[in-house]
Amino acid sequence: MGKVLVLNASYEPLNITSWRRAVVLVLKEKAEQVEHNGKFVYRDFPLPTVIRLRQYVRVPYKEIPLTRRNLLHRDSHTCQYCGHAGDDLTLDHVMPRSRGGGDTWENMVTACVRCNVKKGNRTPKEARMILKQTPRRPYSSLYFEVTKHLRNGVHQEWRKYVIGM
Structure with missing residues (x-):
């Protein structure tokens, strides 16, 4: 019901x-x-x-786990670079892991495969790609x-x- x-x-x-x-x-x-x-x-x-x-x-305060599903929900199932919505989304590290970026709410966004490949091992600024929203921990x-x-x-x-x- x-x-x-x-x-x-x-x-x-x-x-x-x-x-x-x-x-x-x-x-x-x-x-x-x-x-x-x-x-x-x-x-x-x-x-x-x-x-x-x-x-x-x-x-008491309850921490929200950092999972793929929760990241997709936070970002409304849309690419944070181009706005594409769909089932073929990936997770992207704003500061690449190879350059010291970690698995945190503030460093991960959802991205379509095309934007994730285009950005590659660079920061959004270096790739000349703008984030739709600054990634943050949910309230x-x-x-x-x-x-x-x-x-x-x-x-x-x-x-x-x-x-x-």
């Missing part, structure tokens, strides 16, 4: 949970329903899409997950609870 955005008592996004877990939290009065999609679990109980916890919860793991749902066109009601969307 779908996923539910869980907000802290302060209305900041906390995590994404299953609809079943969300319903249990609402029934136990540990959370309140903020948004629903018009579907119903019971006759007078709409299926929540956003809930808010009644008690504030402190959350938070939750922000990263929420953007996946929003880009798929699902749960647009979540947009107002996530800053910068």
Whole structure:
């Protein structure tokens, strides 16, 4: 039936949970329903899409792993040099590994095969290629997950609870 955005008592996004877990939290009065999609679990109980916890919860910072899939998501599945979108994308090191560049969020971008070959063992400046965006570490793991749902066109009601969307 779908996923539910869980907000802290302060209305900041906390995590994404299953609809079943969300319903249990609402029934136990540990959370309140903020948004629903018009579907119903019971006759007078709409299926929540956003809930808010009644008690504030402190959350530790969670690191996002540097993986091919996460890099593709960060770069919106497009070449960061020419803007080509497709399935044939590769990963490119802005500062080549042979010249001391490491595997970091700030040094890796997605690139089409053509641009990756053209750039070769040079920096973008040396190859006279301009990056569409400066590569950076994603904000938070939750922000990263929420953007996946929003880009798929699902749960647009979540947009107002996530800053910068």
